[in-house]
Amino acid sequence: MAGLATTFGSGAMTNSINEIENAEVILVSGSNTTEAHPQVARRMLEAVDRGARLIVIDPRRTRLAECSHLHLALRPGTDIPLLNAMMRVLLDEGLADDLFIEMRTENFLALRDMLNRLDLAETAELTGVPLPLIRQAAQLYGRARKAVICYCLGVTQHVCGTENVQTIANLAMLAGHIEKEDTGVDPLRGQNNVQGACDMGALPNMLPSYQDVHNEDFREKFERGWGVKLPEAPGLTLVEMTHGGAQGSIRGMFIMGENPMLSDPTLSKVEETLRGLDFLAVSDIFLTETARLAQVVFPAACFAEKSGSFTNSERRVQMVRQAVPPPGECRADSEIIMELSRRLGYAMEYDSSGEVMEEIALLSPIYGGMHHDRLEQNWGLQWPCWDRNHPGTPFLHKYYFTRGRGHFMPANHTPPGELPGPEYPLLLMTGRIYHHYHTGTMTRKSERLTRECNQAVLQINPLDAKAQGLRQGETVRLVSRRGEITLAAGITDQVEPGMVYTTFHFAEAPINLLTNDAFDTGSRCPEYKVCAVRVEKIMDS
């Protein structure tokens, strides 16, 4: 979310989910919305039924792309040139919102100069999308009165992920499509409480409510609140921790409800690092691939066995309520943390999650008015919610951006960290499917969900399949420079020739053995959307 933070000042959806259905033009980039965010897709399709225009930017012909008016099937990793070309069209055709740019933004000249130097035909060539199609998309987006851009991990999981997001923000500001209801830029968050975990400061460089660890004033405020001196240097990010190697600087880890042994890139490195630790403790509801490597495993209560709150993609903080007692000896993670903290000499005593929330409200300005008794009423509250009387904020950046003026951040094309070549001729993209969630720890335990889908499928174009003599459903070997797995071939023209696609939900076909650990330097997000592979037919043995 570093991209939106530097341009707008807040890394979150600017709109509410329901506003999407009132937009006139919806631009979706790098989001397989019908599978990963079914409720958001429902709003998009309802908007289309009411006459909205839908533009989908995706290398694959996803279900949403099939419902779109314009499908820009770009080459993976060419988001920046595509959006730059759209912006150049806006400038050339007088569709830029001059008043908005003048009143609300800064650094426009840098963007304009960069765009004016652009060779449109050459840029279009780079993306693989015909120029007339790009022009049409730009005109649709630029002329709309209410337009939203929704994007997801297809935009961020690249070496240039931060620049991709900044370029999206540039486009929205250039067209003046921000600050209003039903108009804005909406990053869809993958997991149920990613937004909340970020808000709560589960980040190496941020204290709760995005208060920078670097900043002495913020640190001092928390030192007063918590009564101890806090470390000044920002910490390591997740992948820096899990890729340190057996002799890395990290010697001990505590992992709560995460499964880096399936979710992180280049899994062999993760395994080496975790096995090389002096100590690993894991708290989870099932014995995950990661928990199997631990010295101590704590049985945790699941969401139905504890109370607290989640924050969804539209910044809505909502109650999670206990329905049943935890099974066996399971305990809520909060209890486990308090027990450990007390033993380590820093006692934390809270009688309820509501009491924890009171402390959060005290120290985190954007959660200032979030109290459990208020969240219990209505349907929660959307941050920023500054105090007890504040009604919450359905859409952001009205009258002024969080950072003051919106900041244009011009960016140029950065090629992916690894591209197909003679030895590995295919380009692999990874993603999600409708029936499963993340590493499948929960969904693969569900009888009906596994009945619908219980194996990893490699989507491959009929031309590529024919060249290898593959049949539908045949087990094939997928090889990259980092490893190999076997999985079933699914022959479909959803993917273009030269590309293959699969998901990361399945432990028996752990695709992240293959993925590249090239990172975006801004957000440390791994490049899951592009790496080079080859498909091998398995000969009868």
Next chain:
Amino acid sequence: MPDAFDVLTTCVYCGCGCGLYLHVKDGLVCGSQPSRHHPVSRDNLCVKGWHIHESINHPDRLTTPLIRKNGALTPTTWEEALDFTAQQLGRIRDLHTGRAIGVLASAKCTNEENYLLQKFARTALATNNVDHCARL
């Protein structure tokens, strides 16, 4: 308490955050149903939400703390698991400083738990090495 009742809560399967009712019967969650007026779900759930109860009661759920003895994870008491973990993390903190400890929070846990975990990392363990899989 009646032996069958519904509890309104929030779905855990994606960033949409649907409001749903869990049906509880004889102390077990046995089904789910969308909230009709919730602004996101509006009387609708995806296939994952409709089957959310199936993983809750699964026989593979962990129910006791485990500790590695002679190479294998074996059941143990809470006291031993907590004491051993605190002792190990404390030893590493005192020997190499907090920079040698890494903590992963979770995008599947509640706000309150994430808040407590990062507070625990920054105070008791003296480290800013705390992150979660926001980018994955």
